[in-house]
Amino acid sequence: MAKPYDPTTGEGGETQQIGRGDTPKLTTNHGAPISDNQNSLRAGTRGPTLLEDFILREKIFHFDHERIPERIVHARGSVAHGYFECSDPIPELSRASLFAKKGKRTEVIVRFSTVAGGAGSVDTPRDVRGFATKFYTDEGNWDLVGNNIPVFFIQDALKFPDLVHSVKMEADRGFPQAASAHDTFWDFVSLMPETLHTVLWAMSDRGIPRSYRMMEGFGIHTFKLVNAEGVESFVKFHWRPRLGTQSLVWDESAKLQGADNDYHRRDLWEAIAAGDYPEYDLAIQSFDAALADSLPYDVLDATKIIPEKDVPLRVIGRMVLDRNPDNHFAENEQLAFLPSNVVPGIDFSDDPLLQGRLFSYLDTQKSRLGTTNFHQIPVNAPKCPYANMMRDGMMQTQIPKGRANYEPNSLDEAGEDPGPRPSADGFRSAPQPVEGEKLRIRSETFADHYSQPRMFWKSQTENEQAHIASAITFELSKVALDHIRLRVLSQLRNVDEALAERVAKGLALDLPKAAPPAKEPIDLEPSAALSIQKRWNATLQGRKVGILFDEGSHKSALETLIKSVKDAGGTPFTIAPKVGGLTLQGGEMKADGQLAGSPSWLFDGVALVLAEDAARRLAQDSAAVGFVADAYAHLKAIGHDEGAMALLDRAGVKPDAGVVDLAKLPKAATLRYWDREASLRDLA
Numbered sequence: 001m002a003k004p005y006d007p008t009t010g011e012g013g014e015t016q017q018i019g020r021g022d023t024p025k026l027t028t029n030h031g032a033p034i035s036d037n038q039n040s041l042r043a044g045t046r047g048p049t050l051l052e053d054f055i056l057r058e059k060i061f062h063f064d065h066e067r068i069p070e071r072i073v074h075a076r077g078s079v080a081h082g083y084f085e086c087s088d089p090i091p092e093l094s095r096a097s098l099f100a101k102k103g104k105r106t107e108v109i110v111r112f113s114t115v116a117g118g119a120g121s122v123d124t125p126r127d128v129r130g131f132a133t134k135f136y137t138d139e140g141n142w143d144l145v146g147n148n149i150p151v152f153f154i155q156d157a158l159k160f161p162d163l164v165h166s167v168k169m170e171a172d173r174g175f176p177q178a179a180s181a182h183d184t185f186w187d188f189v190s191l192m193p194e195t196l197h198t199v200l201w202a203m204s205d206r207g208i209p210r211s212y213r214m215m216e217g218f219g220i221h222t223f224k225l226v227n228a229e230g231v232e233s234f235v236k237f238h239w240r241p242r243l244g245t246q247s248l249v250w251d252e253s254a255k256l257q258g259a260d261n262d263y264h265r266r267d268l269w270e271a272i273a274a275g276d277y278p279e280y281d282l283a284i285q286s287f288d289a290a291l292a293d294s295l296p297y298d299v300l301d302a303t304k305i306i307p308e309k310d311v312p313l314r315v316i317g318r319m320v321l322d323r324n325p326d327n328h329f330a331e332n333e334q335l336a337f338l339p340s341n342v343v344p345g346i347d348f349s350d351d352p353l354l355q356g357r358l359f360s361y362l363d364t365q366k367s368r369l370g371t372t373n374f375h376q377i378p379v380n381a382p383k384c385p386y387a388n389m390m391r392d393g394m395m396q397t398q399i400p401k402g403r404a405n406y407e408p409n410s411l412d413e414a415g416e417d418p419g420p421r422p423s424a425d426g427f428r429s430a431p432q433p434v435e436g437e438k439l440r441i442r443s444e445t446f447a448d449h450y451s452q453p454r455m456f457w458k459s460q461t462e463n464e465q466a467h468i469a470s471a472i473t474f475e476l477s478k479v480a481l482d483h484i485r486l487r488v489l490s491q492l493r494n495v496d497e498a499l500a501e502r503v504a505k506g507l508a509l510d511l512p513k514a515a516p517p518a519k520e521p522i523d524l525e526p527s528a529a530l531s532i533q534k535r536w537n538a539t540l541q542g543r544k545v546g547i548l549f550d551e552g553s554h555k556s557a558l559e560t561l562i563k564s565v566k567d568a569g570g571t572p573f574t575i576a577p578k579v580g581g582l583t584l585q586g587g588e589m590k591a592d593g594q595l596a597g598s599p600s601w602l603f604d605g606v607a608l609v610l611a612e613d614a615a616r617r618l619a620q621d622s623a624a625v626g627f628v629a630d631a632y633a634h635l636k637a638i639g640h641d642e643g644a645m646a647l648l649d650r651a652g653v654k655p656d657a658g659v660v661d662l663a664k665l666p667k668a669a670t671l672r673y674w675d676r677e678a679s680l681r682d683l684a
């Protein structure tokens with residue numbers, strides 16, 4: 001074996017090579033092989049480092065420049081690769097190739113994100129979540145850059161910088177990070193009633209999703225579909241998770257920020273690594289201009305939904321996410337979405353928010369990725385052939401041949417390659433007549449800011465309403481300026497008097513007068529589709545069960561439970577005070593996690609498989625008592641054997657439908673026990 005490098009003698013060093021066997025040799029970026037990756041070049045063994053050391057300088061230089069500017073919004077995100085498969089072709093509506101044939105697959109990459117926090121912030125704050133999909137179609141990339149909430153805070157892109165400045169950490173103090181519960185956000189909200197609809201969604205349980213796998217996605221804007229004959233129709237896009245939509249409870253999401261900063265990123269990664277691939281149906285709402293004109297709101301207004309009763313959803317395909325990224329930087333940080341990326345068959349509407357986005361994303365990629373050639377980065381490059389006369393620029397990686405860098409040209413007549421030319425079947429904008437004066441004005445049809453928030457509020461269950469009222473009360477409690485709180489209350493009165501009263505009571509404030517509405521709200525019919533609880537998917541698929549055991553537990557009971565959780569599609573995770581081998585009745589067993597590092601916040605349901613002695617001992621251990629008390633407070637199922645009673649009592653668990661025998665746990669853990677809530681916390 002070769003002698004290791006000896007810094008005192010300068011001898012040896014072959015083992016410093018990273019490459020072993022047939023792994024490649026370590027080299028500089030310019031290809032020179034490196035013999036020593038531990039020591040810089042110095043004069044003598046203890047002397048100064050030499051400027052000549054190109055290996056040191058190159059390595060540190062590259063390291064110093066490793067980071068690029070983070071996204072101004074949606075900085076923290078997680079990606080996954082997969083495919084979209086068309087199940088119900090729509091050639092009558094769109095000529096887009098990905099919707100042309102049943103069974104046709106198109107590669108995709110998806111990035112889920114929070115909005116307000118920085119790249120290193122946590123996964124579970126109350127926030128809107130981004131749901132952006134890049135379809136690598138055979139006629140170019142189509143980017144559907146949506147959110148998990150079907151409406152947006154503002155109606156005009158001109159207001160986006162103000163909205164974002166107000167929600168991000170406050171400019172002077174640099175906090176709070178990843179939170180909307182502060183003066184400037186609510187100041188903006190209180191002055192801009194168009195924000196209220198999205199604010200209500202964000203304050204609902206939608207703002208604290210359980211998992212990226214259990215969250216809906218929405219294209220939000222009305223887009224256009226165009227068929228081969230050039231006939232256009234309006235469309236809204238919806239992603240529906242096959243696992244159903246599920247959220248956390250607020251206390252749980254707050255605690256998760258301590259237990260696991262990467263809760264959603266880890267969940268997505270682990271599910272895909274385990275072959276438990278997240279799936280989403282893609283559904284459309286398509287309609288024509290006559291229907292749009294008949295609605296009591298404007299389909300070009302991104303603060304409005306189109307209720308499913310007005311235009312039902314039609315599922316046209318499904319997306320499967322089946323591959324984790326190989327490299328976070330190359331495939332997540334360098335991933336660039338552009339709502340302006342459309343393909344023949346998909347077009348934009350005149351939604352003024354969308355129109356502004358068409359400029360913003362292209363522009364931001366230049367500042368984030370440093371070059372107009374960001375489309376050449378592998379994760380951004382189309383997977384179909386692409387060619388044009390755009391040339392050069394920083395980080396150009398292509399080497400175009402010949403002289404044809406302008407069009408039209410006649411170089412082919414001299415036998416030279418003339419390069420690409422426009423094709424008759426290329427993208428054509430829908431020929432829409434446009435006329436009118438140049439004005440800075442908001443259409444009258446955008447003026448109703450309260451009817452849809454009211455519809456959303458009325459569509460919620462009692463618990464869901466309580467969560468919204470509590471969330472607004474919590475956020476306004478963090479607002480230090482009274483006049484802002486009062487102005488929010490004056491806006492809420494137009495949404496629903498009871499909501500305003502509940503928040504005012506929660507803040508111990510008198511209700512101010514209602515804000516004068518620009519347009520009187522109307523009562524729209526509530527819709528079950530807007531509630532999470534009314535459409536709860538009672539399944540253990542994708543859910544996790546934490547199983548607490550200790551010395552003396554019955555091994556066979558543990559094994560039976562583990563199997564039954566797996567059989568129901570769930571993931572069991574065993575927890576004990578010590579993770580090494582524990583002596584049980586019937587054998588030894590190791591735990592997956594240690595009690596202090598595995599709070600019940602991480603699980604959808606918990607089980608206690610404990611001998612009486614162990615339960616009595618654990619009743620003196622705050623981590624164990626907290627494990628049970630929090631599971632109970634977070635409305636989760638608790639399965640237990642006879643031995644666990646001392647711990648259950650100490651944690652204050654009262655019998656109810658969610659406190660069950662071990663055998664019933666896999667079924668019980670598919671639900672949350674909302675009826676328990678009123679006895680546990682003061683619901684606003």
Ligand code: HDD
Binds near residue numbers: 071146158360
């Ligand atoms: Fe945006 C990123 C979603 C309005 C400007 N936006 C960004 C991302 C998502 C959304 C999911 C993250 C993309 C990724 O993962 O890389 N944005 C939306 C939705 C909107 C919306 C659903 C309204 C319906 N956005 C919006 C407006 C503007 C922007 C009105 C500006 C006029 N958004 C940006 C941006 C970002 C961005 C600054 C930051 C990073 C990026 O684009 O690539 O350009």
